[in-house]
Amino acid sequence: MDKVYPGIDEAIADIADGAMIAIPGFFACGVPRDLLQAIIRKGTKDLTLTCGCGPLLGAADELRTLVQNGQLKKVIDSYGLFRSASKGMQDPFEQAVRAGEIEFEVYPMGTMAEKYRAGGAGIPAFYTPTGVGSVIEEGIVTNIEANRAPKETRVIDGEEYVLEYALKPDYAFVHAYVGDHEGNLRYAKTARNFNHVMATAARITIAEVESLVETGELEGEDVHTAGIYVHRIIEVPRPQFAITID
Amino acid sequence: MSEKVKLKGLSRELIALRVAKELEDGTYVNLGIGIPTLISDWIEGRDITLQSEIGMLKTGPLASGDDIDQDLINASCQPVTALPGTSYFDIAESFGMIRGGHIDVAVMGALQINARGDYAGWSNPARGLFVGNIGGSMDLCAGARKLYIAMEHTTRDGQYKIVKELSYPATAMGMVSMLFTDLAVIEITPKGMVLKELFAGLTPEDIQSVTEPKLIISPDLSEIEF
Numbered sequence: 001m002d003k004v005y006p007g008i009d010e011a012i013a014d015i016a017d018g019a020m021i022a023i024p025g026f027f028a029c030g031v032p033r034d035l036l037q038a039i040i041r042k043g044t045k046d047l048t049l050t051c052g053c054g055p056l057l058g059a060a061d062e063l064r065t066l067v068q069n070g071q072l073k074k075v076i077d078s079y080g081l082f083r084s085a086s087k088g089m090q091d092p093f094e095q096a097v098r099a100g101e102i103e104f105e106v107y108p109m110g111t112m113a114e115k116y117r118a119g120g121a122g123i124p125a126f127y128t129p130t131g132v133g134s135v136i137e138e139g140i141v142t143n144i145e146a147n148r149a150p151k152e153t154r155v156i157d158g159e160e161y162v163l164e165y166a167l168k169p170d171y172a173f174v175h176a177y178v179g180d181h182e183g184n185l186r187y188a189k190t191a192r193n194f195n196h197v198m199a200t201a202a203r204i205t206i207a208e209v210e211s212l213v214e215t216g217e218l219e220g221e222d223v224h225t226a227g228i229y230v231h232r233i234i235e236v237p238r239p240q241f242a243i244t245i246d
Numbered sequence: 247m248s249e250k251v252k253l254k255g256l257s258r259e260l261i262a263l264r265v266a267k268e269l270e271d272g273t274y275v276n277l278g279i280g281i282p283t284l285i286s287d288w289i290e291g292r293d294i295t296l297q298s299e300i301g302m303l304k305t306g307p308l309a310s311g312d313d314i315d316q317d318l319i320n321a322s323c324q325p326v327t328a329l330p331g332t333s334y335f336d337i338a339e340s341f342g343m344i345r346g347g348h349i350d351v352a353v354m355g356a357l358q359i360n361a362r363g364d365y366a367g368w369s370n371p372a373r374g375l376f377v378g379n380i381g382g383s384m385d386l387c388a389g390a391r392k393l394y395i396a397m398e399h400t401t402r403d404g405q406y407k408i409v410k411e412l413s414y415p416a417t418a419m420g421m422v423s424m425l426f427t428d429l430a431v432i433e434i435t436p437k438g439m440v441l442k443e444l445f446a447g448l449t450p451e452d453i454q455s456v457t458e459p460k461l462i463i464s465p466d467l468s469e470i471e472f
Contacts, residue, residue, distance in 0.1 A: 026300045026337075027323035029316065052337060053300075053381065058323070079379040083279075085370070097377070106377045109299065110341030110385030117338040129388040130345060133364075133419030136384065143377050177317070188317035189334055190300045196336040224336070243316055245323045 003183045003233045004212065008038045011206050011232045015039065015171060018073070020048040022116065022172040022198035025055030027079075027245045030191030034208050034236040035173035036062040044071060050169050051077040052112045052194035056093070057245040067092040072102050076167075078109035082245075097143050105142040107131075111164050113197055118166035120200025120229070127154060127161035137162040172202030175239075176225070179209035180216070183230030184223040192224060199229040208236040252404040253456060255428030255445040256470065263288045263472055265353055265396050265426045270294075273350040274303070276386055278367075279322045280355035281396040297349055299382040301340045304332040321382065344382070345389040352390035354383055356397045356422075358407055358414050361459040363422035363434040365395055366414035378415075387418030399427035399456055406458045408432075408439070429453055431470060438462050443470045 005011040012035065015021070021039070025031030036059055039047070047066070049056065054077060056063040066072050075093075082088040089095075096102040107115070108130045118126050131137050132153070137160075139150040152163040174195045177188035185207055187195055199205045212235035256264070262284035269275055269285075271293040277283050286296060286307060296305040298320045305320055306327035314325040335343075343349065359365040369378030387393055400407055408425070425432040430453050431443035441461045444453050446469045454461050 026321070027319070029300070029319045029323075053321075054379075079381040081375070081377070081379055083379065085373045088373070094375075098375070104377050106380055108380045108384040109337075109382040110345055113337040113341045128345065130385045132388070134368075134384060134416050136380075141377060143375065145376075189315065189328075190298070190302050190319055191317040192334060193300050193337050197338045239316075241316065243314070243319060243323065243325050 002181045003227070003231060004181050005232050005234050008034055008208065008234050008236065009041065011234050012038050012042060015042065015044050017044055018046040019044065019171060020050060020169045022050045022169040022202055023055050024052065024174055024194035024198045025058055026053045026190065026193040027055070028058035028241055028243050030175055030187065030193050030195055031055040031059045032173035032175040032208050033059055033062065033239050033241065035206060040065050040069065040071070043069065046073040047071050048074040048076070050167060051075065051080065053077070053109050054079040054245060056080060057082065064092055067096055067102070074103040074105065076105045076107070078107055078112050080104060080106070100144060103142055103144045103147065105140060107164070108136060113194065115164060115167040116194070116197035116201040119168040120197060123166055125163055125165045127156065127163055129159060129161055131162050132160045167201060169198070169202045170204065172198040172205045174199050174205060174207045176207055176209045178211045178213060178218055179207055179233050180213050180218045181233070182215050183207065183227035183233050184218050185209065185225040185230060186218060186222055187224050196225045199225045204231045205229055206232040208234055210236065210238045252400065253429055253448065253452060255399065259284055259287070261396050261426055261428055264431065264470055265394060267472055268394070268424065269351060274348065276344070276349050276352045276390065278352070278354035278383065278386070282353040282355060283322050285353060297343065299340050299344060301335045301337055302332065304329040341382070341385050344385050347389055347391060349386070349390045351392045351394060352386040353394045353396055354386065356395045356407070358409050358412050359395055359422060359425060360409055360412055361434065361439045362420055364412055364419045365417055365422050366412045367417045369415045371414055383417050387421045392423050393421045394424045394426065395422050396426045399429040404456070406456070408457045408459065410458050429456065432461070440464050441467060443468050445470055
């Protein structure tokens with residue numbers, strides 16, 4: 001099954017306004033920058049971007065453009081604001097969050113990871129100890145007060161747990177070091193981070209790869225994400241970026 | 247709160263050194279952003295394995311020059327090196343490892359802590375936002391076998407960070423067992439905070455003056471030892 005698309009714009013052509021897209025990356029590392037730039041060019045609106053650990057701080061130029069173009073409805077993440085409060089005040093995303101123009105919903109990072117894992121594995125929700133004793137167990141943590149729905153908790157074997165739901169985005173944009181024509185992917189070092197779980201969770205996974213190889217060149221035992229999870233693949237140049245979130 | 251006199255103590259690097267001494271050989275350790283990250287400078291050559299929640303075990307020292315690899319960073323977004331025996335894994339496995347009780351010690355920074363071992367670190371209300379940066383902190387609190395806090399004893403303008411009751415949103419309740427600051431080493435016990443070590447030249451009264459909860463003075467009280 002050959003999943004290679006002729007170009008990146010063709011690979012995202014069907015993404016409609018209002019789509020929910022998973023964006024992997026841990027700060028600057030493993031972020032699908034070319035796909036983010038393609039969705040900026042396409043001008044798709046009312047997007048919900050579901051992240052894991054600050055890929056939009058790592059791709060700050062792309063985030064700024066998405067905000068200024070009015071393309072974002074909502075962002076979900078565990079770490080999406082500048083550490084420095086004074087820098088945050090100058091940041092268009094934080095300004096839009098403060099104004100209630102963009103919704104920002106936050107979860108602990110391990111809960112984000114498990115939401116995708118569960119979403120890709122047919123588990124609708126799960127109990128986790130993470131967040132018990134904090135506002136996380138009381139309800140959804142979001143800047144939009146009306147959306148702070150209460151969460152369920154349960155005591156199991158004497159310990160309290162909070163119920164969190166699986167996340168199944170419409171699309172996942174993933175970034176891999178190597179991919180083959182059937183969509184088998186291999187990631188580099190810590191650039192793997194959220195890429196694999198997001199690929200499993202999304203209805204349609206679009207992979208940008210730094211090196212596209214013929215099917216068979218990537219050994220089966222070296223595959224990190226099996227092609228069954230990947231629907232479209234395109235080759236992109238190795239990205240150039242500053243390793244920083246400042 | 248009234249203005250306090252700011253006491254002079256250890257540098258951030260030396261707080262990190264004191265925590266490094268507390269870590270036992272043969273342990274798996276996760277270091278949070280801030281002072282905890284500096285601990286990695288003090289454990290080179292020791293049998294301590296660092297886990298980075300980005301998905302890596304045996305994280306090595308910070309990378310510089312030609313060693314910098316854009317695909318190899320720690321959880322603080324710093325380029326790092328890999329040590330022999332390094333492994334990489336995806337994020338769901340990384341947090342399964344954390345929540346599943348496989349990490350011996352997590353060392354985190356904090357904005358506030360109380361005598362019951364509750365601490366706040368993810369959101370400063372002064373910022374005026376209900377949302378904030380949680381990152382991996384709550385998962386590490388839920389899963390690490392021991393939780394240490396390394397922080398400055400007071401705020402920059404000398405206000406209490408060690409408080410009777412948290413006024414900032416909690417990260418976790420009752421999980422912290424040891425607190426390392428520029429002025430003191432404090433153990434958190436069911437009876438309260440026990441002052442174990444203090445910065446050379448200071449008295450227990452000095453430490454109490456910058457600590458809101460009543461301290462229990464250890465019979466073995468000593469100067470901070472490295």
